[in-house]
Amino acid sequence: MINFRYIKLILATLTIFIAIDMVAQEKSYTAKEALVLFKDGNYIEAEKAYESLLVRYSREIKYNYYYGICLIQNNNDLKQAVKSLKYAALKGVSRDAYYYLGRAYQLTYRFEEAIQQYERFLKYASASDIRNEKAILYKQQCEFGLQQSAKIYQLDVYERDTVDIQSLLQAYHPAADVGKISHNEDFFESGLEPKGVLYLTERGDEVYFSMKKKEQAYGLYKMEKLLDGWSESEELSGINTLSNEKYPFVVIDGSTIYFSSDREGGLGGYDLYKAAYDVENKTFTDPVNMGIPFNSPKDDYLFVADEFNEVAWFASNRETNDSISIVYAIEWNDGVVKNFVQDENEVMARAAMSLSGNTYQTKNDNGSDDDAKSNENTDQFYFVVADTLEYRRFEHFQSEQAREMFEGGLQLEHQKDSLSDLMYKKREAYARTNSDAERSMLVNEILLMEKKVYGLDEKIEKSFYQAKSIEQSKIKELLASGLYTSSTQVKVTQKKQDSFEDILIPTEFTFYTDDEFARQLEELEKLYLALFTSEQVEQLHHADSLFIWGNILNLESSTMLEDAGETTDSNGSLISVIRTKDSLDEESAVQSQVIKAKELKVTSLKLYHASLDSKFSIYDEKLKELTLTNTVDDLSELRELRASANEYYKEAIGMIDVKQGFDVVRYEKSGAIKRTGVGVQEQALKKYTELKGNETLPVESEVNSNVPKTYQELQGYDVEKDNPAKVVEQAFAKTNKGLVYKIQIGVFRNEPNAGAVAKIPAISKTNIPNKDLTKYFAGNYDTYSKAQKDVSAVKAAGFEGAFVVVFKDGQQIKLTDELKN
Structure with a gap:
């Protein structure tokens, strides 16, 4: 049953509250009350008071004056503040009105009018007026605003x-x-x-x-x-x-x-x-x-x-x-x-920053719009899991962990792409601007952005590699249990073995090695068996064979030049050789022999490059695998050596400029640098086997006693210690005993100035582990004295702390007096 008395009581109570609220809203103020509120600094209530008074006395000068000041203090309806204060100033309420009117103009971005009002105030204000200092500051701000508002x-x-x-x-x-x-x-x-x-x-x-x-x-x-x-x-x-x-x-x-x-x-x-x-x-x-x-x-x-x-x-x-x-x-x-x-x-x-009506969308982890939906018939990516298996959609993954790792790599890749896109825009902006200051700013931004982009490569590579390894393990597990099913299998074309049909190896030359190289092959064979698959070992043997044939042809070339009266310097003039001969017949024979010797030299270099390229690729893939999969051991040294080897190889490739045609001298120097890079890789792999201990190495088999004879023995020469004729060392080592001298230009957190770098010999660098710092070096020299000659030029380019250092087999060692001499 409804209690009407209770309802009436509620209605009566509500009526009382509404009445009280209306009375409160319609509260009237006296001029004295409004002024007290104003002087007490209660500008919110004072604004209400003067607004109430102006309803009844809209032309009262002082009410407009105080009301305008309250609006400024409350940062409320500044346009009305201008009107009220302008009216009060015109009516001569007080010279102080110029100060507040100037402030009202300033807050509404009418800077020119504000300056005029501040100047009027300062003209009439007493020296002791505490507002003088602010008026001067506000005037300066308006002058700056006037410049900016254009x-x-x-x-x-x-x-x-x-x-x-x-x-x-x-x-x-x-x-x-x-x-x-x-x-x-x-x-x-x-x-x-x-x-x-x-x-x-x-x-x-x-x-x-x-x-x-x-x-x-x-x-x-x-x-x-x-x-x-x-x-x-x-x-x-x-x-x-x-x-x-x-x-x-x-x-x-x-x-x-x-x-x-x-x-x-x-x-x-x-x-x-x-x-x-x-x-x-x-x-x-x-x-x-x-x-x-x-x-x-x-x-x-x-x-x-x-x-x-x-x-x-x-x-x-x-x-x-x-x-x-x-x-x-x-x-x-x-x-x-x-x-x-x-x-x-x-x-x-x-x-005023009014809303434009447009909206923005953030990107999700995969870099696409939040509301974007994938088309089921569209490939999302391309990911090779194995030689005969590739994924194109996320649902193809068998392992959830592998999928998450792959998505992380994609996110980093999208981040890299975004940064690359920003770099492109910055470069476009650089091309458009005519301002030197803006160009300088853009150059710095581009250089730092490049470093950021390149730093993401290793993270991306690691994510994709781990995703591949985890997915392969999952597939093997499912195959073993008979539960594996694949939604997509695509045959991937295998990379063909390099062809050497264009390289002529004369049949009259016999297999060659010497004692030192045979010893090196023994050591390498232990390395091959410890770390590589049988297929990789076969490829490495093939690369070693090419290197050996390169030695054979290089030595034969040197011998032919010596027989022709040529020195071992491959830069010797053909004319100078011919002029030492007495007859035309001899000239013709010598000319033919020299040409053939130089052809053999070029062929030997091609074999060297083919051998080193093959080994570098196999070694680098193995080092990448070891550093990414081994999370137990400290492999920072291996990472540093791998990075150093890659720098050598980049430098070697950079020396071969196809546009300038074939240059046998540069080609030979490039091969020497490649050999240094491969040597650094082998040093890293040996360190890994030492780190894992001898138990990880296979049982040493007896070395084949049927070791081929040396080249000198095959030719009927006497082998003497005083005449080793190590042409391999001359052709491929930039310095004696694997020594390379460089000029250290400094240790930097960011890339050194590009303009200064352009003035010095080609630079190389090595990262300092765990410190986000990089050592930079200039040039490659075979002696200390040659490097020291260039130090002054490097210092003149802006690297005041430059000095000579020495490397052995890619590793920096102490520069002793003996090494200087």
Whole structure:
């Protein structure tokens, strides 16, 4: 049964509350009450009071004056503040009105009118007026704003989130690859303002933050991650001033930093600035104010860019009070440029940051749009699991772990592609600009971005390799249990064996080796049997055979030249040889012999290159497999040796310029460098067998006693220690006993200056394990004296600390007086 008395009681209570609320809303103020509120600094209530009074007395000068000041203090309806204060000033309420009207004009981006009002105030203000200093500062800000307002950015605003300061970071949603912004208290245990904002790089190896300087203002600092903790805080060079610098954010390639500062020369409050990193001078360039509409006469701060999704965020209190901010999400790509504006109304309209109506989409882990759906009939990727098996869709994977590992590799690959695309855009921007300052900034950005791109290669390779290994193990497991079924099997064309049909090996030459090379083959055979499959061993034997035939032909070439009266110098003139002969018949015979000798020399070099290319490929694949699959042992030395070998090979390939035609001297030097690279690989593989212990090596079989005779013995020569005629060593070793002298130009975290590098001999480099540092070297010399001659030129190019070092078999050793001589 319904209780009507109860309902009536409720209705009566509600009526009372509504009545009380209406009375409260219609509360009237006296002029005295309004003035008390104003003088007490209660501008919110004072605004209500004067608004109420103006309803009844709209032309009262003082009410308009105080009402306009309240609107400025509350940052509310600034257009109305201009109207009220302009009316009060015209009526002569007080000369102070010029000050507040100037401020109202400034906050509405009418900088020219604001300057006029500040000048009027300063003309009549007493010397003791505490507002003089602010009026001068505001006037300077307006002068800067007047310059900036001629050409401003047109921003596409996706979102506007109103948040309190404590919840500010919740409005930012950058991709994980961009890095992380968080509060100091989430990273530091103590010592810094808990709610201060810091930036942690995407690799987690550097943290940027603000803290109090000696001058008691805030400055920007960073720390780097070390093996056993974090480094001491380091002040950012080129950034800090006597004013406050806060809210750092560094783009993914480390080339540019964004931050906020209340330094002089801005629009007012905290402004957003950006600065490029100068790699050569190890400092940031002069910061540049980002201008309107990024900046306003109020506080603008915490700019965060997500270049993968082409979106950025920044915060401002231009439309709120000091405890509330609006976080704007905007389009951020190369299309964001400055445009000329027609009038001051356009400046204010753009600075208002109204929503454009467009939206943005972030990328998922695979780099595609969140709402994109895969077509079932479309290949998603191409992944070779084995020689006869390839996957094109994620559902083809038998192992979930392998799939996750592969997806991780794809994500890194997409990240690399995105960075490569950004590099392309930066290069296009470099080609378009005519500004030297912008070109300098772009060069630094491109160099740092290149380093970032190249650093991803190893991570991608490791992810794909592990995915392949895990998937192969899963397939073997399923095959053993009879449960394997495959949705897709595609035959992959096998790589054909290199053909040597174009290389003529004369039948009159017999198999050759010498004692030293036979010993080396014995050692290599142990290595082959310990680490390689039977198929790989067969390929390595074939490569060794090519190398041996290269020795045979090279020695025969040298012998023929000696018989013709030629020295062992392959650069000797054919004419000088012929002129030593007495008759025309002899000249013809000598000419024929010299030509044949040089043909044999070229053939021997081709065999050398074919042999070394084959071995390098097999060795590199094995080293990659060992370093990726062995997670127990410390293989940092193997990785360093592999990287060193790859650098030698890149240098060797770079020496052969097809466009310039065949150059036998450069071809021979290139082969020598390749041989050094293969030697470094063999050194790494031997170290691995030593690391694993002798028990991993096969039982040594008796060496075949039927060792072929040496070349000298086959030719009927006496073998003497004083006349070894080791042509192999002459042809393929750049220095005696495997020594290579280089000029160390320095140890760098980033790439050395490209302009300086162009002035010195070709560079090579080795990474210092676990330190993110790289040693750079210039040139390759067979003696210390030759290297020392070039040191002064290297220093003149800008590398003041250059000095000579020595390598043996690809490993840097101590440079003793004996080695110098």
